[in-house]
Amino acid sequence: MKQRKLNMQQTNRLNALLHNAQHAYISNEFEQAALLCQQIMAFSKNNPDAQTILSRIDMKQGQPDKAESDLRLAIKQHPRHPGLIACLGTLYREQGNYLQSLTYWKQYTRLCPRGAEGWQALATTLCDLSRWSDADTPARTALKLAPKHSPSHANLGRILQMQNRYDEASVYMRKAIELAPDNTKGLYNLARLLMETGELDEARQRLLQLLEIEPEHANAIYLYCRHTKFTAFDSILNIAEDILSNESLPSRNRGIMGFSLGQAWADLGDYDKSFAYYKQGNQHFRNEIDYNIDDDRRMLEVISTTFTKELFHAHADSNRGKNLIFVLGMPRSGSSLVARILDAHAKTVDTGETDTLGFAVHNILSPGEAFSEVRDFPFPNICHITPKLITQATTEYSNALHAAFGKHARYIDKTLYHHWLVGVIHILFPKAKIVHAHRDPLDNCLSIYSTSFEGRFFKFAYDLKELGGYYQIYSELMEHWRTTLPEGVMYEIANESLIADPEGEMRRLVAFCELEWDDSFLKFHEKRGVVKTQSLSQVRSGISNKSIGRWKPYEKHLQPLIDALGDAIQQSR
Template sequence: MATSVSQTKSAELEALNADVKRIAQHQAAGRHGPAGEMIDRLLQTYEGHPRLMHYKGLNLILAGQRKEGLALLEQVVSHESADVMAWVDYGAILAQGGDLDAAIEKFQGAVEMAPNYALAQANLGAALVLKEKYGRAIEHLEKALELDGQILDVHTNLAKAYMRTHRFQQAIDVSYKALSIDPKSVAAHIDLAAALFRIERHDAAEHHARRAIELAPSAAEAWLHLGSTLGASGRLEEAADALLKIAAQPPVGITALARLVHMRKTKTGSPELELLTQYAKRLDNLQPEQQVSIHFALGKAFDDLGDYPAAIEHFNAGNKINADLHPFDAKGNIERSERMRELTTPEFMARCGGGGLSDVAPIFICGMPRSGTTLMDQMFSRHADVQAGGELNGVNRALARNASIRAVLEREKDASELSTDDFARLGEDYIAYLHAEGLKAEYVSDKLPGNYLYIGLMAMALPRARFLIMRRHPMDCLFSNYMQHFGQNQPFSSDFGNLASVYNQFDLMAKHWVALLPDRVREVNYEDVVADPEGQMRSILDFVGLEWSDDILDHTASTHQVNTASVAQVRQPIYHSAIARWRRYGPGLQGLALALRDHLSAEELQAAGVTQDM
């Protein structure tokens, strides 16, 4: 029987596909010579075949002829747009060469061409993670996961994107799924250690950090997370040993060294001081973010050693770089605060209040960062009836789920369109967040400092909630912020003027809430707690509706672990050395005192070198 034309073509296509598969195997094994020979031989028969031209371009790049190979790939994607694999491979080559913008363009083209091609979605998501565009990255990585749940890198990239957007439980969930694909995935163990640390599940975080180290003893990030976890657990010497193992290995080592310096007091001759000195000698060779870390660590070290002129020099240098890297919108901050005070009138509160959830009594501990919120939360954590939540993102998450309230805050809708039900739903969403985080007690503490902006809204959403606004002497509080490397997480901290502007708005907000909700909101002075912890805490417990407990005063015994900049401090008894600490720097803080002059006495201004004619 004669062979038909269609049968012949089918056989040829099958043979060509087999050859293409073999070419790919050669390339994967690094056998570029045999791969190139096969491609050239086949092109003699199939001149200009897009898949062969695609593989020829890849082969040239893999063999070191990058320019020629990229030109060939560009030719393929320009004229054969149906070859989605060429778009994906082209993007991968560009990403590996550091051209992320061009890579994203190619991956986006592949996704538009074949939206159900998992690898295109996965690579686009991965590139967006590297560009720190986490919202878009999550969208594409979740789609890739839906299309193919067995791609390990999708899980690990998605975990990183969730982490960067403070979705820690989701990062944990997807990391466990990664381990179900590959129980020996070092990246998944490291991601789990990082995410579990952030929600203060330190035993589990330590386990995964140690497992990553077992699998890859030189994994710097695993040592970093192990040291951080041990430090948060109060095991400071073990933490120091872990961090010192990698402290001389940038870039992760710089982060480890900075954490160690902020974890314990630097002494003359200490290994961390020696390492800092070495890094300082080659500061110009480091990336700007790394320079900032070294400057802040040196500032802390010199502060420990009592060399305050040297300390302020490094704090100033680090903050100057930070200010350039992470600009702060002072005008926007003022507008948000003014809008909140304008909105929350007694009439508005009376009309929209009266609903919400009454079976829970959250304790919001808020105020300026570095105002004593961590100390207060640690003391509450010793009470048998309180489940300490730490710094929770629940208020922001609940607001994100309530478009009507957000629209009113942004002046896109009139306040008259809001009702009691909107705030009842806000409370329900906040409690749902707490439950998802495993916080199900009647009394849960939430110490996210910035919640002070939303006190009126949450008071309507949660009728039994109580709000403690921590206050601390503004020079001590703001200088303590200036001494911390918050980076993009708190950009106002890097400039004296911005610090004072934020403090002014905080001060106005605090006074507004106390006047509006005197039975629900209480100001607490950090200095008063330090001077008379029992007297203050008896009154505070009565205010929130709790019985006295002697354990409150033994906050250093708390099993609640700490992830903030206050790690070493809250492991010590309440101490007085942080009171008036700013005075050691005198005229070095003249700029801050000038910006805060309306909040300072004449004697305090003089101590900071501010004269009457300034």
């Protein structure tokens, strides 16, 4: 039914009600805002502005399904209403449905090209999808439309950082703080950038500056604790304890404090307290995730069946990958140290940990679907891969490396979950060098257990029994690669051997990678450069034996891990 046209008096009343409803919503007076919207609907049925406010209230009050249902109904009647479109874009992003969110933010920017907030939301959603280069243009558009908007400078800085354009990123991040000295997100991102580029002193200063503004910023506390050696229990740790014990705060924030306090008490030499806090941190993280180790066992079975000597032989006749070195292993296994050593060569570049290969592989194995987890890959599809698809994946991967790092003679990819993709790597790039970094299982697993990871690939890390079980799966997987890959494709280096004989191990590693030796490898820790991993402090300090036997002070707490590791402990020694 066609809605009747409002007269001037009704229009004025409608505008006044909308103004008051919006003001009430902004003031968190949701009941009053909803009441006003119902009054609007009484004489302006299906009013899209009122429906937008009502749906935002539903989202705030934890009713996303109702919000989605009402918004979809409203948008059928008002398909070009910016408020409804933006509301759906926000709703889907909050639900983690980034592809759907992206659709609506693209539509919004077409309708409202002069609205900086739409371009900013589009850029942010692309960041959620790790599409950093795609996010660059909308982020710059938002900044052009709102040049004094501090978050827009910070957002572009983060996007540039993720494209390894650190000098440019620093400029925008510092501008963000200049425009808004209390921009805690900007301060945090700048501190992370400074950590990654080795400017640790200024990074700590920025974190302390942030904590003066927002003392309970959990990520800032963790980053500070992670890269600070404590000699006494200080005020920051008191705040961390308060956060950990506050049941009203998000579980993840409380978990991060468990890891922070565990690190601090290890510095202070009380390993029982240290483990107790690590355990609390891990429990909070484990409670927040959905993980079943049987899924990884099934993936191991599928991979073992799919990737055979015969399959590798069928794809052996190619020179693809001569410029690639893949360094992989468990998290905290010494892979960052190995990559840093290789990066000391003048003709190599360390690309760090990225999803670049994951996306390229996903696009040929599961085209049209969103990349979520490696375990979702239909690995048997690789048996039917065509030369065209191989070219698609290798070109996509190579182009992404060139765009992010420029052209170099050799690229070092250190993405950790690539131990699952060794077979795919060898099929796509038969001439690539694969380096497997490994470490004593107990030291390795304790180091994982004491680390707060970011990302979706570490779900196994937060329970000692599951961690030991996953390590067993990983050990079986690496044994499969040892027995099926052609000779000379994969080189294995133990962290303990590298510490015991640095130059000898380095020379063997360099020879395997077909790099020319020079003494710069021995001074790898002196090279300026970017390190993005949790090991960023350690790898800049050179080779040390401090990490060997780290598990021993915690031994009485580790029996579930020891039992789960089983014979993997002896097999590694």
